[in-house]
Amino acid sequence: MNPKNNLFPKLVLLSGTPGTGKTSISNILKGIDNWYIFPLGEFIIEKNLYIEKDDARNTKIIDSDVVGLHAFAEIVKIIFNSRKLSLNTNYNALDNIDVIIVDSHYADILIDGIARFKENYEKNMKNFDLNVDLKDIKHLIRKFKDNESIIAIILRCEPYKLQKRLRKREYNEYKVLENIQAEILGESTQNMIEVLNAKHIFEINTTTLSKKEIAEKCKMIICESDKIQNHYKVGKIDWLAEMGKNGTYEKFFNTDVGNMEELEFFEGNVIHKRNDNK
Numbered sequence: 001m002n003p004k005n006n007l008f009p010k011l012v013l014l015s016g017t018p019g020t021g022k023t024s025i026s027n028i029l030k031g032i033d034n035w036y037i038f039p040l041g042e043f044i045i046e047k048n049l050y051i052e053k054d055d056a057r058n059t060k061i062i063d064s065d066v067v068g069l070h071a072f073a074e075i076v077k078i079i080f081n082s083r084k085l086s087l088n089t090n091y092n093a094l095d096n097i098d099v100i101i102v103d104s105h106y107a108d109i110l111i112d113g114i115a116r117f118k119e120n121y122e123k124n125m126k127n128f129d130l131n132v133d134l135k136d137i138k139h140l141i142r143k144f145k146d147n148e149s150i151i152a153i154i155l156r157c158e159p160y161k162l163q164k165r166l167r168k169r170e171y172n173e174y175k176v177l178e179n180i181q182a183e184i185l186g187e188s189t190q191n192m193i194e195v196l197n198a199k200h201i202f203e204i205n206t207t208t209l210s211k212k213e214i215a216e217k218c219k220m221i222i223c224e225s226d227k228i229q230n231h232y233k234v235g236k237i238d239w240l241a242e243m244g245k246n247g248t249y250e251k252f253f254n255t256d257v258g259n260m261e262e263l264e265f266f267e268g269n270v271i272h273k274r275n276d277n278k
């Protein structure tokens with residue numbers, strides 16, 4: 001399924017707070033012919049691109065400039081290995097790719113990666129061993145730069161529902177709280193707005209939807225991004241406003257997640273300490 005019958009694939013940055021369903025939805029979308037999923041988190045681990053481990057968060061720290069550049073170079077490889085583009089070059093004609101979906105809550109760093117790549121085409125092509133015609137890469141980047149072929153979809157989820165979901169994971173309460181705060185404040189959307197024009201960013205409120213329904217909405221947005229109704233445009237989802245009405249947001253913001261020593265808050269009658277591991 002090709003959204004616009006383009007020569008180059010459409011790049012879809014699928015972002016959202018951890019637990020909002022990016023990988024679940026990607027797993028459904030990858031069943032569509034010629035749609036390709038790029039799981040950025042797995043790529044980072046595979047290529048050892050993280051710089052240190054943050055034990056408190058049980059997470060890995062990345063240098064977003066470095067990862068963005070590596071990820072973009074990988075995407076160039078994926079695209080150019082997949083089709084014969086230019087009349088005077090011979091790329092392996094594997095399956096054509098119509099859509100590449102980047103599954104990551106920091107999918108936005110791809111855009112910085114493109115900028116980094118442009119800083120020195122020759123050096124980057126050599127370093128990443130890209131056997132591609134320079135003019136084809138420039139053409140691709142120009143298209144991306146014009147934002148013609150890049151869109152972002154941010155999956156959003158009501159904070160209490162997300163909290164339940166994250167608690168089922170091996171996350172400690174510190175990490176759960178931090179992620180809930182990020183969701184309430186719309187951090188993934190905010191990060192995306194910094195690098196991509198808001199008219200190319202779409203948000204889906206997944207709270208009451210099945211995975212299949214969300215995948216259908218993503219498909220529709222990807223294929224018809226230029227005619228999407230206001231419903232999916234940025235700014236419609238505002239958890240803070242909703243929680244402000246009944247004062248519940250305080251529950252998530254009266255604890256300073258920056259201060260691990262004092263982390264302790266209440267959920268019903270249960271006190272969660274910072275060293276909870278579940």
Ligand SMILES: Nc1ncnc2c1ncn2[C@@H]1O[C@H](COP(=O)(O)OP(=O)(O)OP(=O)(O)O)[C@@H](O)[C@H]1O
Binds near residue numbers: 018019022165209211
């Ligand atoms: N719409 C949904 N309905 C029911 N369960 C869902 C839905 N979306 C996601 N889940 C469940 O929530 C959990 C987290 O989903 P998933 O791993 O896809 O999130 P993610 O956004 O990829 O998270 P991360 O950023 O940590 O990789 C999974 O157990 C998944 O089955």
Ligand SMILES: [Mg+2]
Binds near residue numbers: 022023024
């Ligand atoms: Mg995931």
